[in-house]
Amino acid sequence: MGINTPAANTPPLAFVNARLLDPATGLDAQGGSLLVIDGRIAAVGGDVRPAKGTEIIDCGGHCLAPGLVDMRAFLGEPGFEEKETLASAGRAAAAGGVTTLVSQPQTDPVMDEPALIGFMLQRARQTCAVNVVPMAAITKGLRGQEMTEMGLLAEAGAVAFTDGVHAVADAQVMRRALSYATAWNLLIVQHAEEPSLTRGSAMNSGEVASRLGLKGAPAMAEVIMVERDVRLAEMTGGRYHAACISTGEAIEAMRRAKARGIRATCGAAAHHFALNENEVGEYRTFAKVTPPLRSEEDRAAVVAGLADGTIDVIVSDHSPQDQESKRLPFPAAEPGIAGLQTLLPLALELVHGRHISLLDLLAKLTVNPARLLGLPAGTLAKGAPADLVLFDLDVPWRISEAGLRSKSKNTPFDGRPVQGRVLRTVVAGDTVFDAAAA
């Protein structure tokens, strides 16, 4: 399975009778066609005339959109293959309509050296059904002290920089990283949490945590970090992105920063608009995640932030955890939700709930992250890589743990009724998932 480099003898592919959705151009056309030749989009719209020998796929009027670009996914390999491999993550991504996985550097070894990026990319090409583009570490060993070789890492293929679920706590380190990265216009992605306020915490701070006797992470830990970071971005001219924003106040801080023209963007994880802290219930470790599930007010603020455009990107924040990491007392359990296959149906809840238009939603899952990372994906434009997702917008179904293709099944969404399902996923013209065959 190639990454945008299919075999030259792959026959052309035509999608017909589709509802074409291109968030990059605002195209939303019923009954359209799209032609793929040599792994790229060769034509799109009404005037597509497939040549002889073209494989025709009748979309049955369903939605054909750019494949999802998941800007935050922990893939386990190298170092945590018991939880996930590039191969198993690729299967889950394909089933979830995700055609580009943005891997996180929190591997063993940590992605903080150019040679490791090259190695990881090669492994991904050999074993993963979808595209993998890596984020590299901001600091060596994710220790938050010394900058990595960002220039050389970017040359090796790193598309952005983050310390994963570790915040860059030291303001001087963050300042210099933001500043240094401007030499190549690189994006610095922060896990926005002031660690001195969240150390040892297990869930959101508040009444639920207090009742359960769990140490809480205050919403203010996120607010303080976002407020600080946008000031540093303003000072340095750097490009800043808060990976998973989860609180109303931090969203407000981001809104103000954007209004001032600061180069700051943010993402939100699907579980932060789909669930609130009550999901922890009686110590359900599948609801343990970082940043934690927040109050209902904060959850509603995430929805509002997505609707008004303050939140640019929706991510799965896919964090596979094996049973040994979750079947533990709540404070000792690892945080994380396996989210690749639930990303699209959870996101579509916002459309069905009339919070956001379908095109606006798709933009946050495709072209917005692609543009932030400088990727050619996320559009149906002619010449773009033929990374596509065909999905039924309305079909009702229940999420089931058993249906997850990830090596780890840590989902709090088991049994949740949702609407909208992936029918087919295509990467560079190759079908990597077909619901009919699954």
Add this chain to the structure above:
Amino acid sequence: MIAPAPAAKAASPERYPHRDLLGIEGLTAEQIAYLLDKSETYVAQNRQVDKRSAILRGRTLVNLFFESSTRTRTSFELAGKRLGADVINMSAEGSSIKKGETLIDTAMTLNAMHPDVLVVRHQESGAVALLSKKVSCAVINAGDGSHEHPTQALLDAVTIRRRKGKIRGLLVAICGDILHSRVARSNIQLLNIMGARVRVIAPPTLIPAGASQMGVEVHHDMRKGLAGCDVVMMLRLQSERMQGSFVPSVSEYFHFYGLDYEKLEYAKPDAMVMHPGPMNRGVEIDTEIADDISRSAIAEQVEMGVAVRMAVLDALSERLPNFVPGNGN
């Protein structure tokens, strides 16, 4: 305080009006040109068998180095001796400075011994100017913190002028640790005063705040920054700054900001390469370029250093304590 100036002779108008040389800031183009012209005469003198003159005969020059240096201190020592002065070297090691004496007390103590010239290097910016206010002799700044190193800028200017025939209109790139460099600050000022155009090239973490208001064009891409340059000045990058705080590693720094022939191609074909020394070969400069006498002016800079320091001492001599015109030379 400064002694009243002696009446200027009509034939040689007074060209350097200060008691001290604390920095390039405050000097005029005319005063700088005067110092550069004077340096040329000493270049010639230093190439003779007898390199001595007697302008400073009977005078005492004290090299007061709070920060270690071999090159600059030796250069001043030679300059003083060739002009006939008695030269004393004092370093922070083995002196009362190490025993906790304050800078001002050290200055007052020295002043009581009636030195004529104090050449001072100090690790703190502004320390040399502070010291100069407490003494009655001439003070030359041999480098204060990240502030100024005026004789380095003057010797660089002489070197450029001898190779290029002029300074005005040249495009000069200063590359490296601009943030911490006193050499960069003095050179930026001098080159601006003398009509050159200056670019600074460094990773953003090594560019000082407000750099674009210092009369320079800021570049982070070395190839773009070097394009069309007549002069390439490399700066030393200290190793403690290459371990992740300002720059992630030596290899990344050399890859993007080290001067090699490939990057030098972007400058003018006859671009000259300079370095104030001591060099980190393979960090900021490729060893072949450093040794390429057709491009590198590094050895010449050292030669000019002695001449420039003699010229500065000469220029200051008319305002030394108890100066009698026409006496001693």
